[in-house]
Amino acid sequence: MEIVKIIQDQLSSHVDTAAVRFKGLCEDLEEVLNSILKVVQQLQTEPRGISSRFKEVMKQGSTADEISAYRRKIQELRSNFMFMAAIDTNLQLHKALSMAIPSSLPPTQVTQSVTKCPPPSRIFHGRQIILDTMHHFFEQDLGKQHVFLLHGLGGAGKTQTALKFIQESSSRFSDIFLIDTSMVETIDTGLKNIAATKNVGSTADDALQWLSSHSSEWMLLFDNADDPKINLHKFLPDCNHGNILITSRNPGLQVYAGSHFPVSDMEEPDAVKLLLKSAAKEFTSSNQVIAAEITLWYLPLAIIQTGAFISKSGALVTYLDLFKKNKARLLREQPTQSHADYAWTVYTTWQISFDQLSKQAQTLLQLWSFLHHEGISEDIFSHASAYEPHSHPSGPSVEELCEPISFLSQFIDPAGVWDSLHFIEATTEMKSYSLVNFDPDKKSFSVHPLVHSWTRTTLADPQLFHYSMIAIVGMAIADIPRQDMPLASSNLLPHVDSLIHGDGNVNPDFRHEYAKLYWWAHRFKDAEQLQLAVLECRGDIRGEDHPDTLIAMGNLALTYHQLGQLKDAEKLEVVVLEKRRRILGEDHLETLWAMGNLAWTYHQLGQLKEAEKLEVVVLEKRRRILGEDHPETLHAMGNLALTYNKLGQLKEAEKLEVVVLEKGRKILGEDHPATLHSMGNLAWTYHQLGQLKEAEKLEVVVLEKQRRTLGEDCPETLHAMGNLALTYNKLGQLKEAEELGVMVLEKRRKILGEDHRYTLRAMHNLAFTYHSLHRFPEAETLYVDLLVKRKAVLGDDHPHTLEALADLAATRQAMDGSRTSNRLKKFFRLTRI
Incomplete structure (x- = not known):
């Protein structure tokens, strides 16, 4: 009787999965009874002691027979309970025990018994756009098969939306069958129950045959079809009629659907109403304002969990401060009182998905948690994989890059080339549980902000992963060609911001790369801060005349130039040019770069004659050393043309700019940034003329x-x-x-x-x-x-x-x-x- 009481308590607290749970509990009880039976049979063979007492009981009736009879009754109850639970979701076990239900029911009773799904949560709110889409889809082309997929992150409310739709549409479906699709075993059991209910056999195939042969408007709900390893195709009726609704974290199931809808965050007004409902708070204007501030990215499960905590604690006003300090703890807490029969917390549901990933996919998601949650591209990792430490002597050593290089090597093929297919396989794993989303137009991934934050809680050593991601992005920037930096900077900027403002500082060896990115993004103040640190570090370690120190000085001067601090830029550039001339000589390309930079500063200061003198020298030497068609020669030609423009020598400027544009088109192409820059310069000269x-x-x-x-x-x-x-x-x-x-x-x-x-x-x-x-x-x-x-x-x-x-x-x-x-x-x- 104690065992029966436990079974009853379990069923009453898990109404929507009662049938499956009852099956498992009965099987456990059968094992217990079998073990007792074996002990009893063994004792019967002993001559004295306890066995003699059992023998006295046996004389009054066979204990073994009674136990066997009880086991048969459990089996009968297990079969009958499958459809009894559908009659009334609040059905208690003692009611099932007291009802001696025959093994076969009249067909009319069977039909009624399966037409009732569990209702949605009493506080279900919103999702009207999704519901309208589903109604429109299922009401078209009546008589033909309709398959609709609701897919999204765990906790987004897929099942509740499905149940709400079925509640609103129940009158138009002849039969409604709900199947727990989380495991092959539960799918098989669900289909067997349909066969038993319809009195057409006892196997899954019998149920599929019945569904295929009955062209009525039945509805088959495959709920929680989350496991990407399950081939759902073999469980779908092979016919052109009927209605199928699938809820899944796996967007890949779109292959079966005639239509689909991604279930994600709620709209703010709906999220506010849901929060106040679940928190049992009045819908006043002040409460609405507070609720709007604390709704957690409008994810339904997080909102309900938050509401349950507020309902218990009364902490509506102070919740936001509590959340900032105790985020992980609050999102792990399972509320005692809840409007929904959902066994998992926000973090638990994601942990279950995370645990299904391969180690490689887990590590990739953990690294992503230190990037911005949107705009994550494969290019970051493919560029980083091409980084060669020996080609960057001023950068970190191979030993310092051991962790990121080791991770990236998993995506390198035997020929040493980036293996895009391998990367796609890892990201497909994450997509199959909706832990990440992919935008095919932008070719980038995004992670829900809460999942993004939660992923860091899975790390034993966050600092190691943070450093590794800083290194990977630094390695990627170092590999990006100069002409691609304008576009790359806009794509990488949110990630660099996230890494720099994370839990630690940028590794000193990558400050140069990050400053370069900020410079191309025109974030010159941010670039200046990093460049000052780089210059100080290189000056202390390598000396004032070291090439790396002079590069750092020249970069800082360019940033001062962009900030309008032209006198500061001039001071540095004079020093750089003087040292380059002394150390490298007049004709060295680095000397010419320094000369060109100083000339441009003179140009901006209005010292046009000084600028012209230097630019003429730079152009002449580059022509001689590099040739007429070299990009650096064309760059020098363009700078001199701009100075001629400012000096009012517009025809001389036009001649040079026409050459620069013509050669740029031929060498670099019509759409190259340098070509467009020279086109703009020529246009401005035409404007002046x-x-x-x-x-x-x-x-x-x-x-x-x-x-x-x-x-x-x-x-x-x-x-x-x-x-x-x-x-x-x-x-x-x-x-x-x-x-x-x-x-x-x-x-x-x-x-x-x-x-x-x-x-x-x-x-x-x-x-x-x-x-x-x-x-x-x-x-x-x-x-x-x-x-x-x-x-x-x-x-x-x-x-x-x-x-x-x-x-x-x-x-x-x-x-x-x-x-x-x-x-x-x-x-x-x-x-x-």
Whole structure:
């Protein structure tokens, strides 16, 4: 009776899986009874002692026969309970025991017994878009087979959504069968129960045959089809009718479905309502505001678990602070009171999936937990695998890179080449449990923020994995060609931010690579901080004249240049050039690079004659050493052309830029960043020459290609947009100029900040457009703001400050003229009247 009581308690607390649990419990009890039977039979053979007492009992009836009879009764109950549980999900075991159900029921009773699935949770909320999609799908082409897949992360609410749909649609289905699809054994048992229920046999094949031959509108729900190793195909009825609904973590089951829907995070309003419902809190405006702050990325199971904790503790207001400090503990806690009969916590459900992964896939997911949760690409790892420590003497040693190299080597084929197929196999494992998602258009992976955070809790040594991921990204940056850096920087930037602001600092040997990435992303302040550290470290360890130290000094100078700290850049560049000349000689390529960098700083400082002298030397020597068609020669030619442009020698500039563009197209291709840069420079020269239509043609091409290859927010794209806006302004296409100018200023402010020189240039250009449109008050507002900022950043006497002052004066004069003109017009109208 104690055993029966335990069975009853288990069933009442696991209603939706009662049939399967009852089967297992009965089998356990049979084993106990069999062991007792063996002991009794053994005792019967002994002459004295306990056996004599048993013999006395046996005289009154065979104990063995009674036990055998009880075992048969258990077996009968097990079969009958399968459909009894479907009649009433709250059916208690004692009711089943008291009902002497015959082994075969009348067909009418059987049909009714299987048409009732467990209802969804009482607090089920939202998912209306999914439900509407399912209703639309199943209501089309009646009489034909419909297969629909709900797939997503564990805890996303797939089963509850399926049950809600069945509850809403139950009247249109002739029979509803729910099968636990978590194991082959439970699938087999579910199908056998259908056969027994329909009185058509006792095997899974009998059930499939019945489903295939009965063209009624039955519904077959395969719930929790999560195991990717199970071939679901052999359990699907082979027919063209009926309705099948599958819930799974494995999106790969789409191959069976006529339609599917990814079940992920809820919409915020639905998530807030679910949280307050599960927390038993009133739906007041103040509670809604608090709930909106603490909903955990709108994942249903996390929300319900949070609500249960708040309901128990009353900690609605303080929950967010508690969560920040005790995230892992709270998401592991199983609530005692819950609206849903779900045995797992948020973390438990993911741990079960994680445990099914191979060691390789587990390690990959753990490394990803230190990257940004979106935009994770195979390229990061393939580039890193090509890193050769001996080719980077200033970088870490092979011993220091032991862990990341060892991991990456698993994806290298015998020929030493990156094995993309092997990587796909590892990521497919993760996708099959919805632990990660893949965007085929962007060719990148993403991890749910909560899974991303949880994965770190699986690590015994987080520091080791953090360092390994820092190294892998550093190795990847080192392998990316210079011409690909603009695009790569936008893709890698979120990951670098995540690694740097993680649990530790960037390894000193990779600060140089990370600074390079920030520089290409125009995050110059971040680049400066890392470059200062690199310069100090290299100067202390390798000495002031070491090539690595001079490279670090030159890089910092370039960053100062971009920050507008031109005098600081000049000081460093003079030192670098002097040391290069002394150590390497006048004609060394590194010396020429140093000379070109100093010339560009002189250009920006307005010292154009000094810039011209150096640039002529650089171009002449590169032509002689590298040849006319070398990219570095073309780069020097382009720089000299820009200086000629500033000096007003526009025809000389045009000649050089035409050559640079022609050779760039031939050598690098139409879409190469360097080709687009030279195209933009030639367009600007045409602009200066007044050949505005030629300028417009080139600038439209540049902008279109930059948008396509680099994206809307890339600095190069915004530069091209600003140039085209100026040309439109000159052409009198002021509305087009305004549209582009507003966009450039808005993006510059957001990306670079209010005071950056590129933001100020965008402000100046838009103010000029407003002036041209005779919208003088708007122009004046921008010019005043511009003048204040340029005075603060550049000083009162800088040419750009004086330029802003002159333009503000012109706008105010135009405003006064406009007012005077309006007064005169009014006077003449009155006179005529």
